[in-house]
Amino acid sequence: MSFGARPRAVLALLGTLGLSLAAAASPASAADGTPTTPTQLFNGYRNCSTDADRPTYLPSLGNVVVEGVPGTTDATGNPPVSVRYQAWPVSDPSQTETVTRDRATPGFEATSILPGDMLADGQTYAWRAQTVAGTAASDWSVPCYVTIDDTRPASTPAIASPNYPPNQWNQGGDPVRFTLDANGADDVAGFQYSWTGSFESIVLADFDDHHIPQPRDPYADPGHFVRADAVGGSATVDLVPPYGGAVTLWVRSLDRALNPSEATSYHFYVSPTSPTVTPADPSPEFGDTTTFTLRPDAGLQSRSPVVSYSVHTVNGPDGDRTFDVAAAADGTATTELTMDGINGEHVEVTSKSADGWVSDPAFWDIDYDTTPTVASDVYPENGSGGGAGVPGTFTFTPKAKGVVSYTYAFDSEPEVTVAAGADGTASVDWAPDSAGPDGLQVYATTRSGIQLATYYYSFTVN
Known part of the structure; x- marks a missing residue:
């Protein structure tokens, strides 16, 4: 319920x-x-x-x-x-x-x-x-x-923080200590808080196969609730904000019947704590493996030493991937990444400190082109040539390393796969049935089985 x-x-x-x-x-x-x-x-x-x-x-x-x-x-x-x-x-x-x-x-x-x-x-x-x-x-x-008890708490809670004063910039690293007070409402039993302004639903119970309730204590969830030290009293909680910059914590009081008060908020600012991400090769190409050095934000490291990094890569051949890298005593770490995103590589890195602080993400991106080059003397791209029944040769040349085949299809025709030569190129002959606009789509496949980006080649048959 x-x-x-x-x-x-x-x-x-x-x-x-x-x-x-x-x-x-x-x-x-x-x-x-x-x-x-x-x-x-x-x-x-x-x-x-x-x-x-x-x-x-x-x-x-x-x-x-x-x-x-x-x-x-x-x-x-x-x-x-x-x-x-x-x-x-x-x-x-x-x-x-x-x-x-x-x-x-x-x-x-x-x-x-x-x-x-x-x-x-x-x-x-x-x-x-x-x-x-x-x-x-x-x-x-x-x-x-x-x-x-059908009466909500009469007042909104009071919120204070000794280490992150409101409405000013604060160095991130330490969890934010909040003191939450019933603010004169004598029936308050605890508090509920949120970084988004939207509060979690309070689940009263689960039910077993005989429909017997298994009551839940909302205060067992320290990420969203804290019990007051006494009815009508206060509570202290240490929280790590989910991001830097302008941050708001929303809080409402709960009475013993779990009736909520109106919500109030606490606004403060956290200086960015993103790490730096530096590749050994600043311009790697598809298929290259390069070493990345991860360094903590200096202010964060002095306040709350970094112990690990979370590395997230996007749009690889097996989908997104996330893995952790342990940090050395000085907070730095290295990791190797292979450029296997077919439209470029996107990397997000966050650091984690021993006290649980998670930094803002740092981003590293590179764009490269893995589509093949297509050329034809008879049917030039975005031009016209040949004619119905006139054969033309189309040559595929790779922009990426390790290409072993090409898969292509002319408009309204089934796909065909052709092996690449030792130099990674391939040529196919094709004759149109009729005049008019036509086109070809083709992608390369690497030795490791990665299907690269598709190229669309348009032309007109005379």
Whole structure:
């Protein structure tokens, strides 16, 4: 269940599952076994609290979902049972209401809802569950306690950072230490933050094969949440911004029911921390292998020494590739790269420091042409010549090393592959069937099986 958008649709669906309000349960199908007290009690997909002094805080959403797993002993055929739920205000136990879930399956969660008209914001309620099979009923479960909280925190959180002051440039390298404060909202239990201004949906629970919730603690995700040191208190968190330059952290408070406050933001600037990328050969060609030296940003190295680099290459014969390179004690590293991108090579490099700081990327690019050269005396490129039935020779010459064949096709004809000679060239003869515009497309293949870029050659038949 995701709390990003309040699940009214889920609650409406529950209303179609044969739930009924009654003073007592409608008898279920007769069962041969003795009903057992429901176990696995949950409310709002969160754990039941049996401590009246520490209730579970829930938004009512118009209703509160309650559930438990009914059971029977010595039953044959696993016949359906009913589950009876009773709820009452802790301040006035005489105001008890009963909700029944009919035709529940023993061993599976039986879900019902407490009526919204009995739930008041700020009030604490107790509820309990009982299994009913025919005319027999189990003992009641221990009570679960919930407090309804439909009110968002009254103020946005306060944000401060001792090492990255707002609205000014800061040397990157150390994680940013943020102090988040409830800012006078006395019901704040924690904080949620985002570098994008879009907040992660709060997932309340996963569900197993018996539909039993497995509650999640959002504060177990330190990349997006932190718990306050006390209700209405504050928290300190160290975060690494995802990029340099102008940076904004967005924060909102969460109360005990996970109601969010309005968001506020903290703006600051981080000086670029990109490494430098230097090839031994500044102008390599396709197929060349050259050594690249990676050097850390000096300010970053002095603040937070670099321990490794992540190297990402784009559009190689096997797709994009990413690999890590360990850095020496001075933060430098070397790596060899083979130029195998058919339209040039694009390299992105980021450095990583021991404290987790990831630098801005550095980029290195080179463009080169791996298309073959095409020439014909009879049918010149972008010109006219020959005629219907007049043969012409087309010669293919490589721009890249290691070419062993060419694959070509004239307009509307199937592809043909021809071997290259020792010098990497090849020639083919072709005669058109008719006059008019025509064309040829051709690409080379290397000894290692790389299909190079395609060249498009246009001409007109007289």
